[in-house]
Amino acid sequence: MTSTLPALQDRLLQDGFAFVPADAMREQLDAASLPDWPAFTASWNELAPDTYLASVGRHRRRRHAVFSADARGVHREPHQPHYQSKTYNPLQGDIERWFEPVTADGASLRRILDFCHRCFGGLAPQVAHWQVEVHQFRIEARANEAGEPTPEGVHRDGVxxxxxxxxxRSNIESGTTTIHAADGRLLGSFTLTHPFDAALVDDARVFHGVTAVTPVDPSQPAHRDVLVVTFRDALRARGGA
Incomplete structure (x- = not known):
């Protein structure tokens, strides 16, 4: 299950990002033994509208949860708001945003969080305590309106x-992830097209964005469902950086 983890870590150290194809990610997660994966994916059908984004004329659905990670493992924390400064999110920064909590907290999510803890914790062994945030996103595309996976544009998350x-992903095209240097240079691009395709990003080193998604068949529903997990040094998080 972990045989290719050092190679992924090396790519993150070298490039600041890594695209992980579905087969490799399934290996990392031992996906064949996840009994609740169908229920986990179905939980995206229960996401609530992002009312904060709707207030500025954009649309998506989401749920959110906060965890902590340390030498004892990964632990869920009481529900709390998601906060980013305007430095990282000029569209919606400097406000506490409360979203409906993640309910699909079973084997699949825990396996993903454990993988992140091994991967990211191994890259920063000096960090004893991590603040972990989990975001379920559904981006919907319509005949007259493209879906915006990253409405704030090319950005860093501040983690x-x-x-x-x-x-x-259903009935959509595009949604290409782009990775950029601080000066805007394009460092890489790839499209997450198959379930379990993944991107790993060193947020302190590179910026990232995703191009808008449009329906293949405008007469049918179209969406892109992703799970985003962020790890941040808990000491730095408490300091407000």
């Missing part, structure tokens, strides 16, 4: 490391 895991 240490990020996992973006594709859960499902």
């Amino acid at each position: 240490d490391y990020v996992l973006v895991l594709l859960v499902d």
Whole structure:
């Protein structure tokens, strides 16, 4: 299950990001033994509208949860708001945003969080305590309106490391992830197209964005479902950086 983890860590150290194809990610997660994966993916059908984004004329659905990670493992924390400064999110920064809590907290989510803890914790062994945030996103595309996976544009999240895991995409095209240097240079691009395709990002080193998604068949529903997990040094988080 962990045989290729050092190679992924080396790519993150070298490039600041890594695309992980579905087969490799399934190996990392031992996905064949996840009994609740169908229920986990179905939980995206229960996401609530992001009312904060709707107030500025954009649309998506989401749920959110906060965890902590340390030498004892990963632990869920009481429900709390998601906060980013305008430095990282000029569209919706400097406000506490409360979202409906993640309910699909079973074997699949815990396996993903454990993988992140091994991967990111191994890259920063000096960090004893991590603040972990989990975001379920559904981006919907309509005939007259493209869906925006990253409405804030090319950005950093203000954390240490990020996992973006594709859960499902239906009747959409595009949605290309782009990775950029601080000066805007394009460092790489790839499209998450299959369930379990993933991106790992060193948020302190590179910026990332995703192009808009449009329906293949405008007469049918179209969506892109992803799980985003962020890891941040808890000491830095408490300091407000």
